[in-house]
Amino acid sequence: MPQLDSGGGGAGGGDDLGAPDELLAFQDEGEEQDDKSRDSAAGPERDLAELKSSLVNESEGAAGGAEVPGAGAGARGEAEALEREHTSQRLFPDKLPESLEDGLKAPECASGMYKDTVYSAFNLLMHYPPHSGAGQHPQPQPPLHNKASQPAHSVPQLSPLYEHFSSPHPTPAPADISQKQVHRPLQTPDLSGFYSLTSGSMGQLPHTVSWFTHPPLMLGSGVPGHPAAIPHPAIIPPSAKQELQPYDRSLKTQAESKVEKEAKKPTIKKPLNAFMLYMKEMRAKVIAECTLKESAAINQILGRRWHALSREEQAKYYELARKERQLHMQLYPGWSARDNYGKKKRRSREKHQESNTGGKRNAFGTYPEKAAAPAPFLPMTVL
DNA sequence: TGACCTTTGAAGTCC
């Protein structure tokens, strides 16, 4: 059972941050695991064929000519093919948007889309070089000062922080960053091992892990326990446009100033979950392969690829996400996801849902967003 | 200009 804590790196006991669903799922690995393993072992061509088949069936109605190599002729025969087809229909019943279909029809997409699901993010993190100043701090450091190379093909737009991480000659970080990065000792040894990574493999990761790749953000006094300016990618600084001109500032009342002060508090973003980490890593690749740019379409593809991943591969991302949550919790012990509630305005969700659901409302008096959606396939959870 | 779309997972809320 790939119980993550007992697995690689000596994640060790005492770490209770693993998602219960994940644990349950791993404990429940039975036939499904076998199926998954077989699927994974079938190779990328099979995945590609499956995707192509489902897309053609769904989008063009040309399934009559859509031969699925590997699915019908596979050694596991028609039963499995039917099973997979059923699964595919269960998973992806909706028609793909036109843009997605077009993208998937593109030869470059079809030829390479499923060729590489290498888990480079995890590998990269596992090979992060230890911070040069680590000796000053016994606690493990997030890889804020690690030197690594950035592949030219990866992230089109690198955040300054990411460039700092990835550049062979990174811009020197402010002194207080390394000095004050983490004030609480990270107590779990697995984190220490996790963030003590070797050099030279940064280039394997187009998008590294969640807030490691976020823009460099200075953590102000609004964050409990961090009086000093601490850069952390999970923190969103106040928008530059919120800064006032002197003239405007003179007109501010005290109440307004207070409100503004509140608004200027940096936002600590949620740590990314496993799928988000996967998306971050694979997005550029999908864009390159499928000539797609719409994130919605890309995310649909990534959702399918996520399901196509073997449990082993998924487990790596779950583990990565778990460690992110752990570090996030240690950096911001008082933070709650609730802190960010309401910061995204939902413009016409109720109206939209009313049109989709006929006005049926949930217990909150709002319109359930996914009420009409098919039951999601939860490979990592017990249904 | 900013919400929406689209995905999955984590966490919060309500009953």
Added chain:
DNA sequence: GGACTTCAAAGGTCA
């Protein structure tokens, strides 16, 4: 505890 919502990333789209 189940059902549900919100947010996390991302970038084109649209009101």
